[in-house]
Amino acid sequence: MTYIRPAFHHPALPQNELGYTRKDYEGSISTLCAGCGHDSISAAIVEACFELNIEPHKVAKLSGIGCSSKTPAYFLNQSHGFNSVHGRMPSVATGAYLANTDLLYLGVSGDGDSASIGMGQFVHAIRRSLNITYIVMNNGCYGLTKGQDSATADYGYVAKAGHKNIYEAIDLCGLAIELGAGFVAQSFSGDKKQLIPLIKAAMSYQGFAFLNVLSPCVTFNNNSGSTKSYDYIREHNAVMSGMDFIPVKEEITADYQEDTVREIELHDGSYIRLHKLQQGWNPEDKYAVVNALHKARASHEILTGLLYINNDQMPLHQIIRLTDTPLNKLTEQALVPGAGILDQINASFA
Amino acid sequence: MVKTSEVNPGYFHKVVDCQYACPAHTPVPEYIRLIAAGRYTEAYMINWESNVFPGILGRTCDRPCEPACRRGRVEEQPVAICRLKRVAADFKDEIGHLMPEITVVKNGKKIALIGGGPASLTVARDLAPLGYEIHLYDDQSKAGGMMRSQIPSFRLPESVLDEEVDRILNFGIHRHFNTYVNSMKSMLQSGYDAIFVGTGAPRGKDLTDLPGRWEARTKVHIGIEWLANVAFDHIHKIGKKVIVLGGGNTAMDCCRTARRLGGEDVKVIVRSPFNDMKASPWEKEDAMHEDIPIIDNHVPKSFVVENGELKGMYFEKVMAQYDEKGRRKLIPTGEPPAFYEADEILIAIGQENSFPWIERDLGIEFDEWGLPVIHEKYFSSTLPGVFFGGDAALGPKNIITAVAQGHEAAISIDLYCSGQPLEDRPPAQVNMYSAKMGIHEWSYDSYVTTDPRYAVPQADKSQTLRNRKLEVELGYDLKSAFLEAQRCLNCDVQTVFTDSKCIECDACMDICPTNCITFTEDGPEQELRMRLLVPALNESQDIMVSGPLKTGRVMVKDEDVCLHCGLCAERCPTAAWDMQHFLYNTAKAGQSCYV
Structure with missing residues (x-):
């Protein structure tokens, strides 16, 4: 019996600008099933945070209940964490965020946690434009309770037990765009080349950044009738564009055709560079994106990549004109400025 | 790059760094596991089969295995392989009944061994059980060669030396001690079917x-x-x-x-x-x-x-x-x-070789430096029937090299005496079987300890400097022997990959504690090495490459710092990875198929 990860690491492990290695961003060893897509997403989060030179103590990772919501234990061991009630992670995240805008918020949820029990919380977090990276590890089933169909299971898919799903699926990406999320992307746990830059871009985005990651459940939803199996996703994956995340603007060096490259600057000065764009694809055109998602659904395609981005999205703290100093750092003196200030305010009404 | 063949024992042999570096290719991890299990006699016998002198080598070996040890690449010190060998020798039980049977009826062939050092004794050990009549010549009063004359007793007690030397002499070896052979010509005329020269580098x-x-x-x-x-x-x-x-x-x-x-x-x-x-x-x-x-x-x-x-x-x-x-x-x-x-x-x-006793007109060719011309693999001289080994063959090295050469010379002598060409050598013997016992259970201890190397205790200087026969090193006690044995990474439990089973979930790549595994596009080896998660810069270590997977990518594993912890196989949902015990034994005389 092992379940113990050796303490040794590769002696030539690269360091980032902070002098940390990937090891410094890892968590405990996973207790999920061998081959679970969620573990790949955890590894992608580790890699993204390493490459972004994020200080682990500047991250708050929050989750609800489910296989997906266990994963914050498996990455960023040195970050803040909150494992909340089922489906209630958005509320906890909102509270934490209002108290301390200095942290980087990373919400991890699943299709059960977000599309069923937590749907009410999920939609309002989007509507309020919470400044968070919200990752749904979407496997189309309730893996923790032996694989019942979830609300994102596709209509007509055949479950491992043999029955066909008779309900329509909730399209979380379409829903997020509809409710005004400013950053919406869809990816696949088995494609780190696409997933890592998407996570990096989402974590650099100001506002609600939603990432729906299809993540096969090897134990209950990787059978031949499944529409969320490794094989099915690979066969039906329609990549809308390649993507690079560029921390600081630099010259285009790769040999791309002019009309297939698109650059989007984020508010922190970093860039998203899309290349090999699909014909006529424009992730800043909301109507076109919604259209494409509907068409893809009809043709059983899975659109992946950065689906939609609205760079003018205002995050919650700006909408409600929150003070620049995080609330948890305001002193009593700032909060109770005294009679003099009160007199001034009263005088201003005269 | 070309797919790594899982049926090629050469690839996996190279992964077991210690065994690969050992001239005699002793299956090191196999005996270290036995020591950890308290099975000292079996650990000793594995050594004895391979290197003939476990007790002697456990004190005096030059240890080419230790600089090669993988552990030295992930932390400061390699496993104390040599001193663990001594543990097997120190704590073994009676082994007389495990010795090969020496038949009374001989095969009719007579072999002369000139020089009583490790090379000759190895030849005697290999050939005596096959029915050869062995005659051992030495100018000293006892066998052992440089092990007796040059290694001081405070490093190698006489009792240890005598035990392992006498074990071979008791295989019915005819002893001609205090006999300086002063003419090869007269030896050639003495009716021997083959002559082996193991006279060392005596000058x-x-x-x-x-x-x-x-x-x-x-x-x-x-x-x-x-x-x-x-x-x-x-x-x-x-x-x-x-x-x-x-x-x-x-x-x-x-x-x-x-x-x-x-x-x-x-x-x-x-x-x-x-x-x-x-x-x-x-x-x-x-x-x-x-x-x-x-x-x-x-x-x-x-x-x-x-x-x-x-x-x-x-x-x-x-x-x-x-x-x-x-x-x-x-x-x-x-x-x-x-x-x-x-x-x-x-x-x-x-020191250097010296052959004043070999006449130069016998057909044994010498080179410009006065050294005999020897075949580097068969240890034959230019005169059929005369073989060399140890320091006498290719110049001064060490005991373990002499043993390895003795084994090869014994094979050559056996082939020569049965009329076979020397190139028809028996192949190495390889065995491979899965170590899987359950989802997280293996038939080896896969836990990787971080313990630093344990020091071997020494007797006090005030005592040892007064008595030249008092052994300085005391050897590990059983507790520290166990702990030191646990430091072995079990490199002979191989990571075996079956590409047809892989679903490319990345689980192995994500879990690997030393980032050995990468799934990526195929390419030429040099370029591929640079594209791995951590570039594979140690070119003395191979990279394992799968055939094309479903997405067209390949799995590449850098063998350099693999801990053989088995986590890739534990996290693999389809058993595309398996941990398999790999046992490699070099060929010994008598393992040929005679026609």
Whole structure:
């Protein structure tokens, strides 16, 4: 019996600008099933945070209940964490965020946690434009309770037990765009080349950044009738564009055709560079994106990549004109400025 | 790049670094596991089959396995392989019943072994059980060769040596001791079916050209001759001030022996810089521990003799310069010569082969340096039926190399005597089987401990310096032997990948604690090595490449720092990865298929 990860690491492990290695961003060893897509997403989060030179103590990772919501234990061991009630992670995240805008918020949820029990919380977090990276590890089933169909299971898919799903699926990406999320992307746990830059871009985005990651459940939803199996996703994956995340603007060096490259600057000065764009694809055109998602659904395609981005999205703290100093750092003196200030305010009404 | 073949035992053989580096290819991890399990006798027998002298080598081996040990690449110190071998020897039970049967009826072939050292004894061990009549010649009164004459008893107790040497002699070997063979011609005419020469490198180099050497002759000794005289009780003491010239293991044995025979101010003075010295690091440490300074960068200039009495030596101070190819040159510093006082001086600056007893008109070809022309794999000379091994064959090396060559020579002799061509050698024997016992259970201890290397306790200096026969190293006790054995990474439990089973979930790549595994696009090896999660820069280590997977990518595993922890296989949902015990045994004489 092992379940113990050796303490040794590769002696030539690269360091980032902070002098940390990937090891410094890892968590405990996973207790999920061998081959679970969620573990790949955890590894992608580790890699993204390493490459972004994020200080682990500047991250708050929050989750609800489910296989997906266990994963914050498996990455960023040195970050803040909150494992909340089922489906209630958005509320906890909102509270934490209002108290301390200095942290980087990373919400991890699943299709059960977000599309069923937590749907009410999920939609309002989007509507309020919470400044968070919200990752749904979407496997189309309730893996923790032996694989019942979830609300994102596709209509007509055949479950491992043999029955066909008779309900329509909730399209979380379409829903997020509809409710005004400013950053919406869809990816696949088995494609780190696409997933890592998407996570990096989402974590650099100001506002609600939603990432729906299809993540096969090897134990209950990787059978031949499944529409969320490794094989099915690979066969039906329609990549809308390649993507690079560029921390600081630099010259285009790769040999791309002019009309297939698109650059989007984020508010922190970093860039998203899309290349090999699909014909006529424009992730800043909301109507076109919604259209494409509907068409893809009809043709059983899975659109992946950065689906939609609205760079003018205002995050919650700006909408409600929150003070620049995080609330948890305001002193009593700032909060109770005294009679003099009160007199001034009263005088201003005269 | 071309897919790594999982049926190629050569690939997996190379992964077991220690075994691969060992000249005799002893299955190291296999016996270390047995030691951890408390099965010392079995651990000893694995060694005995492979290297013939586990008790001797467990104390004296040059340990080429340890610098190769994978553990040295993930932390500071390799596993103490050599001293674990000694544990097997120290704690084994009675093994008489495990010895091969020596038949009374012989096969009718007579073999002469000239020289009673490790190479000849190995040939005897391999051939006697096959029915050969073996005759062993040595000019000393006992067998063992340099193991007896050059290695001091405080490193290798006589009882240990006798036990392992006598075990072979008791295989019905005909002993011709105190017999100096002075003519190969007469040996060839004595009716032997084959002759094996294992006479070592018996001539110590001298400094005959240095001024004062002749005048100082009574107080200046050749190191290996002096050690032999000590070993055979002809010499019992030495002057108070002793200089030992040379930087190899013989120099270390000389200085430490001198300390035990009355040398109070014993120095080692060597031409090369300290770090370039040929002596093993641990032998240098042991010498310095016995208050013997090592003075480097000093080239001997002259012996100083006044009124017929040795006073000391002059040395020229030098410094080492290296050219771009790493070749060393010793440049004089220009300082005045340094004088060191000495009552006696031991010269241990190397040794060489010497064959005055082999007539040059017998068909045994010699090269321009007076060394016999030997086939590097078969150890045959240019005269059919005459074979060489050990230091006598390809120049001075060490015991374990002599053993390895003895095994090969025994195969050659066996083939020769049965009329087979020497190239029809039996293949190595390989066995491979899964270690899987459950989801997280393996038939080996896959846990990787972070314990640093355990030190071997030594007897107190005040005791050991008074008695040259008192062994300095005490050996591991059973508890530290177990803990040290647990440091072994089990490199012989191989990671075996079946690409048709892989669903490319990345689980193995994500879990690997040392980032050995990468799924990526195929490419030429050099370019592929650079594209891995951590670039594979250690080119002495292979990379394992799968065939194309479903997405067209390949799985690439860098063997360099794989901990063999089995996590890739534990996290694999489809058992595309498996951990498999791999046992590699080199061929021994008698394993051929006779036609």
